[in-house]
């Protein structure tokens with residue numbers, strides 16, 4: 001049965017930082033592609049006129065691309081604004097009034113999670129969520145396992161699990177869909193995607209930027225909560241799952257759940273934390289902060305496909321490049337005796353999936369090059385082979401409006417993710433300093449002793 005389409009989008013927190021960086025621009029792009037066909041109502045506490053909100057929209061879109069005035073005009077006509085305190089019943093009455101007879105809006109909460117329950121209970125008292133209307137919530141969903149459970153219990157007082165669409169914007173990235181597709185749409189790849197052929201899997205999410213002006217948000221959070229428990233575990237599950245046996249969202253989520261269920265709790269002895277030099281001077285960061293801006297860890301999946309193949313994850317800010325990739329490292333071949341004068345053992349093959357900021361695939365093989373054997377790279381940059389798709393927030397807004405929950409996270413999987421990393425939150429190892437522009441502290445490399453160290457990431461040449 002297909003879901004009912006939303007006939008309005010109500011955005012709580014439309015004057016915030018995320019709206020400025022992502023929301024307006026993504027909605028504008030949906031408008032441009034003819035995929036936005038309902039009013040957009042912003043809600044926030046600031047006293048602003050509709051005109052001022054349209055100015056905010058214009059400024060944020062202009063910061064991202066050159067505006068097409070016709071498209072902007074169409075988008076601006078959809079946009080209206082309700083100002084009010086989220087704790088005040090009147091705010092919801094005004095939202096209801098603005099909605100008029102549009103009885104199936106989608107609510108999007110880009111506000112601090114501490115306010116989720118306030119807003120959802122306000123919507124419930126105004127009778128705006130009693131007919132299955134969807135509520136999209138931004139990350140983070142909880143601070144640890146216990147708080148994720150509490151938050152869900154609070155929201156479930158007013159809405160069902162099926163109404164809640166939790167955003168993990170990585171699920172809107174083409175790169176993740178690409179990994180799943182390549183794995184199961186290619187007879188050459190699927191048979192080797194397991195412990196019989198692989199020695200380890202490496203996931204790198206490197207960021208060149210630092211914490212910048214987000215010190216107040218970031219310092220109580222750190223890299224593990226900011227990107228590992230959500231984005232990178234979703235990437236891991238996408239890479240490690242069995243083929244979903246049907247197209248419905250729950251079958252896919254069940255396949256991910258099977259991966260998480262097979263993962264033992266993370267071991268703090270296989271967890272390295274780093275903090276870049278200068279981090280403590282950032283506005284909003286404690287002068288004695290021990291928050292990690294770099295995290296490297298080893299996880300296991302105890303099932304028939306993966307037992308004995310460690311999954312190594314590393315992420316950090318102020319690293320040399322911006323690049324996210326998944327890398328399958330194969331077992332090393334035996335020595336070969338025919339290849340030249342030296343008896344030589346080739347390096348392992350590697351299959352690399354470039355996930356972000358653009359997508360591509362690289363296969364590393366050993367070949368005879370000129371007069372000696374060497375490693376060769378077979379690369380395909382997908383941007384040049386059919387183009388890049390929509391940005392994550394375009395994908396997710398559109399999916400929320402049409403009622404496709406495939407790329408949103410479900411409570412049981414959120415809880416499993418917290419369960420897996422909870423020991424790392426409970427017993428964090430000391431934090432090691434690292435220089436800006438480096439690959440993190442040397443301790444992060446020792447994690448891979450016996451596995452040949454971190455490889456990559458693959459950074460395609462420009463041009």
Ligand code: BG6
Pocket residue numbers: 169207226227356
């Ligand atoms: C966000 C984190 O969820 O993801 C940020 O809060 C991080 O700290 C960002 O920089 C990375 O997203 P992307 O899409 O730029 O890879």
